[in-house]
Amino acid sequence: MGKRETGKSLILIYTRLLAAYGPQHWWPGDRPFEIIAGAILTQSAAWSNVEKAINNLKKAGALSSQALRDLPISKLAVLVHPCGYYNAKAAKLKAFVKWLGEHFGDNLDRMFAEDTVPLREALLKVFGIGEETADSILLYAGNIPVFVIDAYTRRIIDRIGLKPKGNRYADYQLLFMSNLPLDSRLFNEYHALLVALGKNVCRKVRPRCKECCLREICRQSIRS
DNA sequence: TGCCAGGCCGGGT
DNA sequence: ACCCGGCATGGC
Numbered sequence: 001m002g003k004r005e006t007g008k009s010l011i012l013i014y015t016r017l018l019a020a021y022g023p024q025h026w027w028p029g030d031r032p033f034e035i036i037a038g039a040i041l042t043q044s045a046a047w048s049n050v051e052k053a054i055n056n057l058k059k060a061g062a063l064s065s066q067a068l069r070d071l072p073i074s075k076l077a078v079l080v081h082p083c084g085y086y087n088a089k090a091a092k093l094k095a096f097v098k099w100l101g102e103h104f105g106d107n108l109d110r111m112f113a114e115d116t117v118p119l120r121e122a123l124l125k126v127f128g129i130g131e132e133t134a135d136s137i138l139l140y141a142g143n144i145p146v147f148v149i150d151a152y153t154r155r156i157i158d159r160i161g162l163k164p165k166g167n168r169y170a171d172y173q174l175l176f177m178s179n180l181p182l183d184s185r186l187f188n189e190y191h192a193l194l195v196a197l198g199k200n201v202c203r204k205v206r207p208r209c210k211e212c213c214l215r216e217i218c219r220q221s222i223r224s
Numbered sequence: 225t226g227c228c229a230g231g232c233c234g235g236g237t
Numbered sequence: 238a239c240c241c242g243g244c245a246t247g248g249c
Contacts (some may be wrong), residue, residue: 026230043231049231049247083247088232130232150230167239195230203228 006162014186017193024192032108032141034063039136040092040128045083052082065097067092067107090126099126113144120146131169139191145184147176148191152198159205191215 001009027035034054037151042050056079057063062071071079077090103122104111111119116138123134138144149172157163157172164171180186211223 039230042229044229045231045245046229048229052247058244082246084229085231085244086243086246092232127236128232132231138231148230152230198230 003179006175008161010176010179014190014193017197018189023189023198024196026188026192027140031063032112033065035141036108036137037063037093039133039140040096041080041083043085043089043128043133045085049083053080056080056082065100068093068097069101088128091194095127096129108141112138112144116144116146135173135202139184139187142186143188145177145182145187147173147180147187149173149176150191150195150198151200153191153194154192155203156198156201160202172216177178 027038030038037057038050038054041053053066054063060071060079062068062076062079068076073090073094076093077086080086080089080093083089098113099122100106100108114122120134120138123129123137124131129137135146135148135200138146139148149169154172157175164175176187176190180190
């Protein structure tokens, strides 16, 4: 499939997902700092559990860089307990706010004003921030047009026959970013819609799976 | 009961 | 460049 057709397929899939699931409203109206905390806390966790952790942080007045630094890590671990991996995630939050204070004086506007590529590299060096989390921060907290790749996205792309050459994160990311307009609103909604679809797609390929929404929405899109 | 959720790290090959 | 075990809760 040529580049132009790939782009058309990706747009068509987006259109159908939007029609099927509607706008997902991911992180609407939340402050950037809360979005970043959520991006870290949601790693391999159900969002319903992340909400509990975020609420605990809110009630404790701990949803700021300074407050998180002042909080002992053992107390922080108790607050984020509901979303699992609580010791690891407490350490990750600590690592991020330490870095944010040291490099940007806790000012997120200054952080996002950096050039995207070096900023992404810097984020990746922070303990607990990998590629998906870094891109979630850039896109959902910073409105920077980078496409977020997660396990659902890979699974869906593989099944509909758009699998890129390599298996690396960057290979999947380039599929979207070189074939779609670099629009943060589009990338925001698209990734959220892929997650919505992903929840309805069986993990393992099952021949003639009639329940699988993937087939209905995506395969038809490719053909039409 | 078991499987899974909007991953990442450190160590090994 | 992969592959693995560890990290852990709550919902279905």
